[in-house]
Amino acid sequence: MPGEGNAESVDVLEELRICFNIERFGDQLAELTRYIENFDFDDARDVIERVADKLSIPLDKR
Amino acid sequence: MDEKAKILIVDDERLNLNVLSDLLRQDYKVVLAKNGNQALDRVNSDNPPDLVLLDVLMPEMDGYEVLRKMKSADETKGIPVVFITALDSEHDEARGLELGAVDYIRKPFHPPIVKARVKNHLTIARQRKLLEGLANLDGLTEMPNRRSFEMALDREWRRCSRSGDNMSLVMLDVDCFKQYNDSYGHTAGDEVLKKVAEVLKTEVQRPADVAARYGGEEFVLLLPETDSDGGRYIAEKIRVLISELDIEHGHSSAGNVLTVSLGGVTVVPSNFSEAKDLTVGADSMLYEAKRRGRNMVLWTDLT
Structure with missing residues (x-):
């Protein structure tokens, strides 16, 4: 969703917060929240890609 | 049921994006861009917006330039663009409309008027697409003419x-x-x-x-x-x-x-x-x- 600049990313962020392992990804979550709330979607996407990479989750290409 | 129309809002001010996004999200799928290059990326995507609300004053690439680039490409020239801007002179409005914008809304805007204008322009765009489709179709066989x-x-x-x-x-x-x-x-x-x-x-x-x-x-x-x-x-x-x-x-x-x-x-x-x-x-x-x-x-x- 951040990849296409979707305004609903803000809502999904709330759901994502529940799923995140705060101890492991607390910094990334804070960073992601800041970017999405500021509508800096490209930067948000970079954070998601880094987290996905650590969790070995494949993402669609941009 | 029809899929929601997709609206791209382009503004370098976070507050403006927030206000317009909150205004339109209930009725439409809203995507956002904070500068001209992001806007062009979004309109050139596989799933382009049905309408663009475009700020004029932005750093690096202004709204006029974004519109000019959109109008120069076959794939994007048909997407309706509405300027929404603090530039309030008649000269600026005329320039925007002459470049091909379908409307020009001055800030501060009145939310119900923005909603009504967006709805009207989406209706016109949908009807135009329908007419274009019919103009390219053979009536008997329903295949391209x-x-x-x-x-x-x-x-x-x-x-x-x-x-x-x-x-x-x-x-x-x-x-x-x-x-x-x-x-x-x-x-x-x-x-x-x-x-x-x-x-x-x-x-x-x-x-x-x-x-x-x-x-x-x-x-x-x-x-x-x-x-x-x-x-x-x-x-x-x-x-x-x-x-x-x-x-x-x-x-x-x-x-x-x-x-x-x-x-x-x-x-x-x-x-x-x-x-x-x-x-x-x-x-x-x-x-x-x-x-x-x-x-x-x-x-x-x-x-």
């Missing part, structure tokens, strides 16, 4: 000229169609054309391929990136499938059932030839197929 084919031919010719790929074109004519109409009536004739069209639609399905009604009982198949073997194969398959429809035709010189003749040509488009040469080549092959007795495929390979 000659106008649509000629636009596709021009587009694919230029594309294959750049890539150096082969391009094939097939012209198809229903054998002794006048006699069929005279014997079985025009309603039956129309039904035959629909059945032929169904075969073509089923067999020609690659994204860049086009099967179109060229006029009367003549159809055309545009097959980019297809060599003569590939083109001939599909033409022969279509010839057989249509004869296997087993439509009685007691007044045909080619047999007792309805048949078709096909003429095909393969070329490598270049700057030294024209797209219409392809049509002329296929048409002369078709003429020769009919002269030799109909119900056959004749092909010429000019690569």
